[in-house]
Amino acid sequence: MNLYDKQKILKLRSQGLSYAKIAEATGIPKGTVKWFLTKNATERDEPKCKNCGKPLKITPGKKAKQFCCDQCRWEWWHKHRNLYKPKKTMTCNFCGKVFSYFGKNRKYCCRACYLRGRYGSQ
Ligand SMILES: [Zn+2]
Ligand SMILES: [Zn+2]
The missing domain is CATH 1.10.10 (Arc Repressor Mutant, subunit A)
Incomplete structure (x- = not known):
């Protein structure tokens, strides 16, 4: 090491x-x-709040906390929720590039490919 x-x-x-x-x-x-x-x-x-870094009190016998308060927990999840979304991958219908995206289904990697693929202009 x-x-x-x-x-x-x-x-x-x-x-x-x-x-x-x-x-x-x-x-x-x-x-x-x-x-x-x-x-x-x-x-x-030492356990620290994952959101604000404030040291956390350890309660013996209890599971270690990750956040100092509910507000911090909420803020942290709000900031990080995109990381936990399942990512989808797709091959662009126009240029053939493999791209990944979140949310609604897509067929094209970018707007330019979408327009060319859909309307056939070069
Ligand atoms: Zn905190
Ligand atoms: Zn493309």
């Missing part, structure tokens, strides 16, 4: 990722990630 890996692990951990997720993202075995983080336990490991 080099310095770059270590920084990456710490960064991912500070974003609240689990050992398993960090292992997955970095390709480093979970055991190594856990060992490294236990050894390097710093304030970064």
Whole structure:
């Protein structure tokens, strides 16, 4: 594990990722990630609100919270909800390029292709 890996692990951990997720993202075995983080336990490991970064109180015996308040939870999901939308992929009917999009079904990658494909102008 080099310095770059270590920084990456710490960064991912500070974003609240689990050992398993960090292992997955970095390709480093979970055991190594856990060992490294236990050894390097710093304030970064203190739970912080994912939205505002405010340190969270730990209630022993309760599941760790991710947000300091409902307002923060709402704001965070509002900001990140696009990340969780299923992405669809499609081959452009005009140029054949594979593109991805959200929401309503599309047949063309862009407006220019849509116009050319639909009205046949060059
Ligand atoms: Zn907060
Ligand atoms: Zn196209």
